[in-house]
Amino acid sequence: xxxxxxxxxxxxxxxxxxxxxxxxxxxxxxxxxxxxxxxxxxxxxxxxxxxxxxxxxxxxxxxxxxxxxxxxxxxxxxxxxxxxxxxxxxxxxxxxxxxxxxxxxxxxxxxxxxxxxxxxxxxxxxxxxxxxxxxxxxxxxxxxxxxxxxxxxxxxxxxxxxxxxxxxxxxxxxxxxxxxxxxxxxxxxxxxxxxxxxxxxxxxxxxxxxxxxxxxxxxxxxxxxxxxxxxxxxxxxxxxxxxxxxxxxxxxxxxxxxxxxxxxxxxxxxxxxxxxxxxxxxxxxxxxxxxxxxxxxxxxxxxxxxxxxxxxxxxxxxxxxxxxxxxxxxxxxxxxxxxxxxxxxxxxxxxxxxxxxxxxxxxxxxxxxxxxxxxxxxxxxxxxxxxxxxxxxxxxxxxxxxxxxxxxxxxxxxxxxxxxxxxxxxxxxxxxxxxxxxxxxxxxxxxxxxxxxxxxxxxxxxx
Amino acid sequence: xxxxxxxxxxxxxxxxxxxxxxxxxxxxxxxxxxxxxxxxxxxxxxxxxxxxxxxxxxxxxxxxxxxxxxxxxxxxxxxxxxxxxxxxxxxxxxxxxxxxxxxxxxxxxxxxxxxxxxxxxxxxxxxxxxxxxxxxxxxxxxxxxxxxxxxxxxxxxxxxxxxxxxxxxxxxxxxxxxxxxxxxxxxxxxxxxxxxxxx
Numbered sequence: 295x296x297x298x299x300x301x302x303x304x305x306x307x308x309x310x311x312x313x314x315x316x317x318x319x320x321x322x323x324x325x326x327x328x329x330x331x332x333x334x335x336x337x338x339x340x341x342x343x344x345x346x347x348x349x350x351x352x353x354x355x356x357x358x359x360x361x362x363x364x365x366x367x368x369x370x371x372x373x374x375x376x377x378x379x380x381x382x383x384x385x386x387x388x389x390x391x392x393x394x395x396x397x398x399x400x401x402x403x404x405x406x407x408x409x410x411x412x413x414x415x416x417x418x419x420x421x422x423x424x425x426x427x428x429x430x431x432x433x434x435x436x437x438x439x440x441x442x443x444x445x446x447x448x449x450x451x452x453x454x455x456x457x458x459x460x461x462x463x464x465x466x467x468x469x470x471x472x473x474x475x476x477x478x479x480x481x482x483x484x485x486x487x488x489x490x491x492x493x494x495x496x497x498x499x500x501x502x503x504x505x506x507x508x509x510x511x512x513x514x515x516x517x518x519x520x521x522x523x524x525x526x527x528x529x530x531x532x533x534x535x536x537x538x539x540x541x542x543x544x545x546x547x548x549x550x551x552x553x554x555x556x557x558x559x560x561x562x563x564x565x566x567x568x569x570x571x572x573x574x575x576x577x578x579x580x581x582x583x584x585x586x587x588x589x590x591x592x593x594x595x596x597x598x599x600x601x602x603x604x605x606x607x608x609x610x611x612x613x614x615x616x617x618x619x620x621x622x623x624x625x626x627x628x629x630x631x632x633x634x635x636x637x638x639x640x641x642x643x644x645x646x647x648x649x650x651x652x653x654x655x656x657x658x659x660x661x662x663x664x665x666x667x668x669x670x671x672x673x674x675x676x677x678x679x680x681x682x683x684x685x686x687x688x689x690x691x692x693x694x695x696x697x698x699x700x701x702x703x704x705x706x707x708x709x710x711x712x713x714x715x716x717x718x719x720x721x722x723x724x725x726x727x728x729x730x731x732x733x734x735x736x737x738x739x740x741x742x743x744x745x746x747x748x749x750x751x752x753x754x755x756x757x
Numbered sequence: 758x759x760x761x762x763x764x765x766x767x768x769x770x771x772x773x774x775x776x777x778x779x780x781x782x783x784x785x786x787x788x789x790x791x792x793x794x795x796x797x798x799x800x801x802x803x804x805x806x807x808x809x810x811x812x813x814x815x816x817x818x819x820x821x822x823x824x825x826x827x828x829x830x831x832x833x834x835x836x837x838x839x840x841x842x843x844x845x846x847x848x849x850x851x852x853x854x855x856x857x858x859x860x861x862x863x864x865x866x867x868x869x870x871x872x873x874x875x876x877x878x879x880x881x882x883x884x885x886x887x888x889x890x891x892x893x894x895x896x897x898x899x900x901x902x903x904x905x906x907x908x909x910x911x912x913x914x915x916x917x918x919x920x921x922x923x924x925x926x927x928x929x930x931x932x933x934x935x936x937x938x939x940x941x942x943x944x945x946x947x948x949x950x951x952x953x954x955x956x
Contacts, residue, residue: 306952309941309944309945309948310941310944310948312923313921313922313923314921315921315923317938317941317944317945319945319948319949319952328787328788328839329838329839329840331790331791332790332791332792332840335790335791336935340935342935342939345942345945356784356787357788371788371789372788374788374790375788375790378790420838420840421837421838422836422837422838422862436838436862437838437862437865438838438839438840438843438862438865438866438869439840439841439866440840440866440869440870440933440934440935441865441869441934443935444934444935444938447935447938447939448935448938448939448941448942448945449945450938450941450945451934451938452923452934452937452938454921456861486775486832486835487775487831487832487835487858487860490832490835490858490859490860490861491861517836517862518836520832520835520860520861522861522862586775586777586835588775604774604879604883605774607772607773607774607830608773608774608775608830611773701779701784701837702784702785703784703785703787703788710807720777720779720836720837722777722779722780722836723779723780723802724779724780724783724802725779725784728783728785728802728807729802729807
């Protein structure tokens with residue numbers, strides 16, 4: 295029978311099946327400071343040991359400051375959490391790219407850029423945006439801390455197989471429309487729970503034409519429509535990206551790897567429980583107006599004026615929180631904060647997009663902009679390419695890497711009541727700080743907003 | 758993990774859809790390195806003002822409502838994978854969350870911590886909200902896990918609910934997956950040896 299990309303990889307990782315559950319083998323386990331300490335404690339409390347330490351890679355990202363990383367972390371609880379990760383990694387002999395290390399960065403940025411993430415792998419991390427790694431044709435998904443302990447102790451999880459969904463986007467994306475708009479568009483169609491229970495494969499010419507950075511942005515936000523994960527079949531773009539990276543296979547191993555990776559695609563007639571098709575030409579620059587990522591609209595369209603009866607309470611609550619009215623447009627709304635960063639949009643291509651637009655322009659005086667690269671490597675490359683100077687001349691500051699204002703665990707917070715156009719992945723109430731109001735958008739929309747100081751219909755801007 | 762068998766209790770209604778784990782436990786409270794004490798910050802920004810005083814209009818601050826079942830709108834627990842959300846709900850005294858569907862990661866995290874995610878139909882969920890909020894906050898409900906039965910004495914009506922048979926045994930006996938997986942080592946090592954492609 296014809297097999298899907300997902301089934302090929304899943305089947306290759308089943309140690310044994312029992313009833314509706316599979317003992318499922320994990321190739322790579324990424325850990326960070328926030329969801330691992332309790333897992334290490336549990337391991338010790340049960341007198342267990344690490345089963346395959348060489349398959350774990352650690353970094354500090356969620357909780358780290360984005361200024362003065364060479365100094366001790368000021369905030370005592372954050373410092374304790376980062377220190378605990380360092381202690382645990384030392385004790386168990388785990389590879390750690392800690393604060394100050396040249397490979398440190400957001401876990402979903404460093405995995406791919408170091409060549410750790412490869413097609414056909416199973417990858418987990420105690421973070422829901424682990425779906426990012428699916429861009430390489432891997433099965434990658436977020437897990438809870440109890441499962442982190444399970445993988446530490448056995449390199450396996452006990453899982454039921456998710457259903458399969460394929461989302462095909464054909465056609466050419468319009469000027470000013472990128473990967474972020476594509477995924478915000480899909481999520482706006484499916485809603486924040488529309489893919490719950492599914493693992494999604496993205497296909498079609500619009501997806502194929504995306505760079506690896508763009509594909510990562512798409513797969514990253516799969517969780518925002520409830521999907522267990524998202525993936526894209528590997529192709530020449532994928533192999534080209536991986537080749538020569540520090541953890542990538544070398545020499546003969548590389549040839550063997552590519553030969554295997556080329557078998558990873560969905561065969562003609564492979565079964566999917568749900569198939570959806572979209573036309574790339576229907577997609578416009580997107581922005582969210584509400585408090586979940588499914589509440590997205592084309593930037594020049596009005597906020598919906600009516601929703602179904604069952605959604606009304608949540609819709610009203612959401613608009614009240616955001617300070618918006620049903621049916622109104624966002625164009626012209628003044629914005630005081632812009633955040634460019636997060637595992638969704640903090641890669642070199644994102645920074646290049648921002649730099650290209652702001653070059654020779656000035657940030658609006660009332661806007662505070664936080665630009666946080668995804669990793670030390672991205673930061674280094676941005677400096678080598680002169681992006682830091684372009685940003686500085688336009689009034690922006692390039693920070694040091696971390697999750698930063700995406701979830702506001704560190705000092706980078708948006709004040710209560712303030713609007714922030716953000717390239718991150720979640721616009722939940724208080725996500726960027728208590729009372730903060732987040733509008734999700736692409737790096738391009740964020741850059742335009744920072745310069746204009748308000749929401750602009752960029753479709754007009756670019757035509 | 759504590760054992761779960763039969764529970765008879767009142768319920769706290771939260772008729773909001775798509776409650777994400779950032780609302781259940783905001784990220785700024787994830788800096789603790791133990792599992793305990795998250796209950797006091799459950800629904801922190803809905804439950805308390807910035808100065809720490811309770812928000813009177815939030816259901817958990819309303820003395821009419823109590824019990825160890827939380828009844829919430831559909832797609833409960835979406836967003837971040839933080840298991841701290843399940844810890845916070847359990848730590849605040851809830852043993853069951855009822856909704857018409859749950860986000861996948863939250864469902865798994867709940868089951869790994871002795872918290873039962875009980876899925877009912879949209880229609881049943883709406884009836885439960887009406888029963889608790891309009892007819893009486895003192896309404897009792899019975900959750901019988903061994904029989905997989907949710908019983909509403911006030912209606913003299915019961916519905917069955919789905920749960921994986923292995924997960925059900927785990928909850929009833931207070932086991933978790935770690936014990937099981939660690940006992941699979943031989944099979945796992947055998948798998949590693951014959952694996953077609955090793956990373």
